[in-house]
Amino acid sequence: MGSNDISLDMEIIELYFMNGKSPIATVRAYQKKHSVRRAPFSEHAVRCLIEKFNEGSITVNRRSG
Numbered sequence: 001m002g003s004n005d006i007s008l009d010m011e012i013i014e015l016y017f018m019n020g021k022s023p024i025a026t027v028r029a030y031q032k033k034h035s036v037r038r039a040p041f042s043e044h045a046v047r048c049l050i051e052k053f054n055e056g057s058i059t060v061n062r063r064s065g
Contacts, residue, residue, distance in 0.1 A: 008040070008041075009049060011030070012026060012030070012041065012046060012049055013049065013050065013053055015029045015030055015033075016046060016050055021050075023043040023044075023046040023047050023050075024043050026043075026046050027039045027041070027042070027043055027046065
């Protein structure tokens with residue numbers, strides 16, 4: 001999550017709004033969609049990502065190398 005995988009961030013944001021703006025529902029929806037027991041992110045991570053999204057500070061950082 002974060003700058004390394006913008007597609008995952010976008011999916012989390014989409015799931016967040018599709019599931020009533022609930023971080024726990026977002027995690028559960030991801031688990032169900034991908035048939036995994038544990039999502040690669042937590043409720044807290046969802047809250048932080050949404051906070052960044054609302055501030056307009058989600059960017060794509062280029063990696064060197």
